[in-house]
Amino acid sequence: MTQLAGVVRLLKTEHTRLTRQIEGISAALSAFGASYGKQNGGRSKISAAGRARIAEAQRQRWAKVRGKSGLTKTVAAVPKRRTMSVSARKKIAAAQRLRWAKFKASQKKAA
Secondary structure (H helix, E strand, O other), X not given: OHHHHHHHHHHHHHXXXXXXXXXXXXXXXXXXXHHXXXXXXOOOOOOHHHHHHHHHHHHHHHHHHHOOOOOOOOOOOOOXXXXXXHHHHHHXXXXXXXXXXXXXXXXXXXX
């Protein structure tokens, strides 16, 4: 039982020591709190008039891109797909058959 009382006494002294340290840290934070408080990343707020100027400039840029015709959309023509001639397909197929034949022959030699 005396060992348990000694452990409790040590825990209480450790508790008071830590409490004093936390109070010291709290005092330091309150002293420097104004300079190290909330920071918003250094971004400045823009006024409503400034936002309006930016929005109007962007609208003018878009108007220049669209042209004087207004909001009409221009549809880009889809390019035609190229078709391969029958003779070209036959040449490609024959070359592919030749490649496969070579591959299969090398596999037979290895086996």
